[in-house]
Amino acid sequence: MSTIELKHINKVFGTGLSRVQVLHDVNFTAERGELVLVLGPSGSGKSTFLTIAGGLQTPTSGEVQLNQKSLEQLSQKDLENFRLNKIGFVLQAYNLVPYLTVKEQFTLVDRVRKAGNIDSNELTNLLKYLEINDTVDKYPAELSGGQNQRVAIARALYTDPEIILADEPTASLDTGRVQEVGKLLKELATQQNKAIVVVTHDLRLKDYASRIYQITDGKMVEDSKDN
Amino acid sequence: MFLALKEIKHEKLRYGLIIAMIVLVSYLIFVLTSLALGLSNQNTQAITSWNANSILLNKDSNTNLSQSLITQEQDADLKLTKNDAYLAQASVVTKSSGHEQIAANYLGLQKKQFVNQNLKLSSGHKAENDHQVVADEKFQHSGYKLGDKIKLNSLSGSYKIVGFTKGAKFNIAPVLYGTLVGWQSIRGLGSNFKASAVVSKDSHVKSSNSNLKNYSIKQFIDKLPGYSAQNSTFTFMIAFLMIISLIVIAVFLYILTIQKLPNYAVLRAQGIPAKVLVKNTIFQSFILVIGGIIIASILTILTALLIPTSVPMSFNLPLLSLVAFGLVLTSILGAIIPVRTILKVDPVQVIGG
Numbered sequence: 001m002s003t004i005e006l007k008h009i010n011k012v013f014g015t016g017l018s019r020v021q022v023l024h025d026v027n028f029t030a031e032r033g034e035l036v037l038v039l040g041p042s043g044s045g046k047s048t049f050l051t052i053a054g055g056l057q058t059p060t061s062g063e064v065q066l067n068q069k070s071l072e073q074l075s076q077k078d079l080e081n082f083r084l085n086k087i088g089f090v091l092q093a094y095n096l097v098p099y100l101t102v103k104e105q106f107t108l109v110d111r112v113r114k115a116g117n118i119d120s121n122e123l124t125n126l127l128k129y130l131e132i133n134d135t136v137d138k139y140p141a142e143l144s145g146g147q148n149q150r151v152a153i154a155r156a157l158y159t160d161p162e163i164i165l166a167d168e169p170t171a172s173l174d175t176g177r178v179q180e181v182g183k184l185l186k187e188l189a190t191q192q193n194k195a196i197v198v199v200t201h202d203l204r205l206k207d208y209a210s211r212i213y214q215i216t217d218g219k220m221v222e223d224s225k226d227n
Numbered sequence: 228m229f230l231a232l233k234e235i236k237h238e239k240l241r242y243g244l245i246i247a248m249i250v251l252v253s254y255l256i257f258v259l260t261s262l263a264l265g266l267s268n269q270n271t272q273a274i275t276s277w278n279a280n281s282i283l284l285n286k287d288s289n290t291n292l293s294q295s296l297i298t299q300e301q302d303a304d305l306k307l308t309k310n311d312a313y314l315a316q317a318s319v320v321t322k323s324s325g326h327e328q329i330a331a332n333y334l335g336l337q338k339k340q341f342v343n344q345n346l347k348l349s350s351g352h353k354a355e356n357d358h359q360v361v362a363d364e365k366f367q368h369s370g371y372k373l374g375d376k377i378k379l380n381s382l383s384g385s386y387k388i389v390g391f392t393k394g395a396k397f398n399i400a401p402v403l404y405g406t407l408v409g410w411q412s413i414r415g416l417g418s419n420f421k422a423s424a425v426v427s428k429d430s431h432v433k434s435s436n437s438n439l440k441n442y443s444i445k446q447f448i449d450k451l452p453g454y455s456a457q458n459s460t461f462t463f464m465i466a467f468l469m470i471i472s473l474i475v476i477a478v479f480l481y482i483l484t485i486q487k488l489p490n491y492a493v494l495r496a497q498g499i500p501a502k503v504l505v506k507n508t509i510f511q512s513f514i515l516v517i518g519g520i521i522i523a524s525i526l527t528i529l530t531a532l533l534i535p536t537s538v539p540m541s542f543n544l545p546l547l548s549l550v551a552f553g554l555v556l557t558s559i560l561g562a563i564i565p566v567r568t569i570l571k572v573d574p575v576q577v578i579g580g
Contacts, residue, residue, distance in 0.1 A: 051574075051575045054496070056496060056574045056575050057575055077500075080495075080498050080499075080500050080501075081498065082498070083496065083497065083498035084497070084498025084499070084500075085498070087498070089496050089497055091493065091496065095493060096493075097230070097490055097493070097494065098237075098490065099233055099234045099236075099237035099238060100230075100233055100237075104233060107229070108229060108230065108499070111229055112498075112499055112500065112503055139237070155497075
């Protein structure tokens with residue numbers, strides 16, 4: 001049974017001469033315990049795919065299902081709740097509030113989502129696991145790129161979501177850090193039973209993926225890991 | 228609220244500058260309003276202190292006290308009660324060695340009538356003969372003391388200051404309260420004329436003389452020379468200042484909100500409800516403007532304490548509260564204008580292409 005499933009998704013922007021079809025009949029599944037990579041070059045439509053999977057955009061046609069429930073039926077408020085409760089986003093930029101310390105990034109979530117977040121012991125363990133437990137009183141501007149990325153991952157995991165959607169999580173990281181992030185995402189998928197979907201053009205993450213999709217010019221195909 | 232306070236705490240310089248701008252704008256409005264009111268009050272202070280509701284003047288005086296005269300013959304047609312009092316005005320220039328000349332209004336009163344009876348003195352006693360006067364505190368501030376003798380215009384004879392009273396300005400000039408006979412000799416009118424006018428606590432003075440006419444105190448004040456024109460000028464000046472200032476504040480708060488949209492897009496993507504962000508924006512504007520108004524109020528009070536007495540400032544709490552309320556309201560409006568943008572902020576913009 002798929003945790004998240006995209007069926008025959010098409011996305012068109014503009015009309016007439018400016019009409020651009022960004023996604024063509026995209027089919028995709030990801031289950032808990034999997035790290036699924038969506039590989040593609042810039043402009044291939046992978047970010048549009050990610051925003052549709054996360055309920056940030058609606059497809060022109062097709063259906064997005066979470067645990068076999070269609071997102072199409074959800075109101076704007078339900079979609080906000082869906083993003084808050086079921087999805088954790090790890091974005092490549094602006095992913096932390098600049099005027100909140102690392103600790104306050106979690107406090108903000110507590111104020112909006114009163115129940116269901118991981119408790120303080122679990123958070124401490126998570127931060128230790130991500131090796132950022134000594135950064136709790138620092139602002140994002142005081143952290144390195146790698147530390148910011150790991151805080152963003154912790155922030156995404158804080159609501160204990162079923163699915164993590166990551167947009168280029170290894171952008172601007174060196175190979176050593178890429179391996180660390182890849183290993184971490186793999187462990188989160190298998191040990192914490194999350195469905196993790198990563199859109200990237202970074203081939204260095206292939207070794208950590210459970211499955212791989214290739215997207216080119218809006219057309220997505222499931223690829224063998226060996227290709 | 229959490230986000231609003233954390234952002235102010237973290238971005239001290241930016242928010243400090245915005246509060247400083249609100250402080251300066253509010254201070255300017257408060258000070259100008261108080262100065263305008265102070266000047267306006269200098270026209271009417273004495274009139275207000277009489278607590279009268281109407282005034283009887285010569286009908287050909289153009290509702291002007293200095294142009295009005297009531298003859299003894301006309302006085303015979305009046306039926307005065309204990310609520311009525313004669314008022315006799317003469318414009319004078321006071322001279323005294325060692326003191327500056329002061330342009331003043333001599334107001335002759337009858338001893339046993341209510342205006343003289345209700346006169347509140349800060350020191351000394353009321354005039355007991357025709358060569359004694361009670362002077363406005365302006366004389367005290369100019370160095371005059373009880374017992375000082377002053378000359379009026381070029382008249383022979385002198386007048387002794389026997390008392391001081393606060394808040395006795397009429398048509399900007401300070402008042403010297405004297406007697407009706409004193410007025411007759413200053414004006415050189417002899418005994419044919421009784422007074423300039425009769426003020427009353429009632430709605431009118433009973434008179435059967437067709438040459439005399441009753442006016443309400445409001446009508447009388449509005450006709451004071453230059454009073455309405457001066458007030459209209461100040462009212463328009465302050466109104467334009469307020470409108471422009473409020474627009475400037477609203478625009479600043481609008482820009483402030485627009486600058487936050489990238490952060491709001493991230494929060495929306497993470498599922499933070501739009502209403503949390505809207506409440507945060509409005510609360511932040513409220514905090515900024517309230518902070519600015521409190522500081523501006525303190526500065527205005529300090530200014531009033533330090534400003535020379537020759538520059539009158541008057542505080543009208545309801546009016547200043549209204550001005551402050553206008554500032555708060557417009558600032559919140561400035562924050563509310565981009566609410567639609569916040570509600571429509573596209574979380575997609577934070578996810579790269």
